[in-house]
Amino acid sequence: MASREQILAALRGAAAPAEPLPATPARGVTHYPDPVARLAEAVLAVGGALVRAPTAADLAREAAALAQRLGARRVVSEVPEAGAGTVRLSDISDPHDLAGVELAVLPGAFAVAETGAVWVAAGELRHRGIFVVAEHIGLVLRADAVVNDMHEAYARIRFEGPGFGVFIAGPSKTADIEQALVIGAHGPRSCTVLVVG
């Protein structure tokens, strides 16, 4: 424990003059009149796609169409209304067996119109890596679960106990070779946001 005490003592001894902690804004300046329309633009800008499904039946149809378009045969679905899928996370004990999943349809808690990011509370999934190991992902959320910006987003997030959550904005990407944008670095090669309602 000596290192801990030494570091804390050094930091206390060096403490900068007291500064007040500023209040954070409840939300940003821009208030989007049609948050879902703005979300669609933002998702597109980060390399994803947004599909609207007015009813639960539409959702099932859109999810099936997505799987077909992608030629996905190994499909995980954690959203019952979007169809059953062919692989159940609850049947898999070792996350390594998830390699080869072609499409994962996962529940998104809410989305952020400003950035195109969807909040996925992945700690609630049996295997938290499913959102990144699948070749393609679909994120399902309700049309009334779209906030304006990151301030509103963090106001909605609570961490009680251990847990893992992630904002996902589009498919995995890199520009590490000559700044050329390449979609599908390590994770999904596509990201479709399915908005119900």
Next chain:
Amino acid sequence: MSADHAGRAARFAADEGRARWHDGALWAVRQKRDRLAAELPEWEELRERAARIKAHTRSRLADYLEQFEREATSRGAVVHWARDAEEHNRVVHRILALKGITRLVKSKSMLTEECGLNAFLEARGIEVVDTDLGERIVQLAGEPPSHIVLPAIHKRREEVGALFHRTLGTEAGLSDPTALTAEARRHLRERFLGAQAGLTGVNFAVAETGGVVVCTNEGNADMGTSFPRVHIACMGVEKVIPRLEDLGVLVRLLARSATGQPITTYTSHFHGPMPGGELHLVIVDNGRSRLLADPAFQGALACIRCGACMNTCPVFRRSGGHSYGFTIPGPIGSVLAPAWDPVAHTSLPFASSLCGSCDDVCPVRIPLHDLLLERRRQLVAGPGSISPGKRLAMRLLGFALRSPARYQAAGRLLRLALGRGPRWLLYGPWNRWGRQRELPPAPPATFREVWRARQGQGAKGVGGG
């Protein structure tokens, strides 16, 4: 590493095509950053808030770290403390050795670069694989990153193709970035699935919730921490922030400043380990408390490592990150480096035109060019930091500037020399500026002469408004 910034920069700039490309590529990132910043009417207010959040945190850093430790521990994480690089490396090694782990995947962490972790672990029989594509490229090439956000920005696509051919056995002559990335994906996916532990850096550590936040575009931090059971996250003491809501401010600034994206593809929040797994948090000082104790430079601890100051810097863009010879290249690195080793990094604060562009883009409003100037003041006061030639030139200049008569005489002499002096005199080794360009023609008359002539003609408008 020696600190001959000028020599290394000259070698980088000798390949004119590469230097021009590097300059243009980083300037394009700067322009993307401008577009995204302009989208938010409250951009300047966010910068101000971020600066104040960081200033407040600095004033109570020890309290926030204790709170962070308490909360993180209550969520099942194990917190370790390390005073310096050596202790950090030993802590990480001990965690791995206790479980007999020999295969580690890493996502980007400038702290572990600073500590030299890879070499330390490799010498002890542990395979370390950097998984950020840019970091993997420089790791395979046996080089350090040349930029904190774009580690392989100094390499052209053909070089990456040749490197992959040599090290990964890919087809010869491959240079398409999409094809090369696909090869890297295949190669690294095997490593992710075969790893026994994953190590990440930390972008933000939240005292209120005991969680750490990691931002990537590739998803490599998530791949590296979802399959192996052991996750080690290494952070400098300055990474802690007070509240979850502070992330709203900082996350809005980070990716916009770094790459001109509204947010990184993945912003991952780790609170405790995965079920049945382990999460180790290593909190590292390594000179940061010393920096905090220096009232002139403690503000540099606000840095959130976005790299915006490098992308905008006219010197960095044209001389490349490796020429700085420090883990963090660019303006913020030139401010930080002398805190670690003033002798080795003497030249860095001078590798700046003090144009102030870095101040304008810094998301946490670090007054970088003031700090660079302050570093110069400190270094000048020390022995041997300025060459005798420069010292002599400065003394002569001071002598001329202290008296109006001497100043005017010097001006006359210089104009005469510029007009009639022989080339060997004007472009001798003392004229470094003139190595790449011609000196401007001398004006026909001095300002004083022009002024007197105008006064004589009765023109009153020049200075009177």
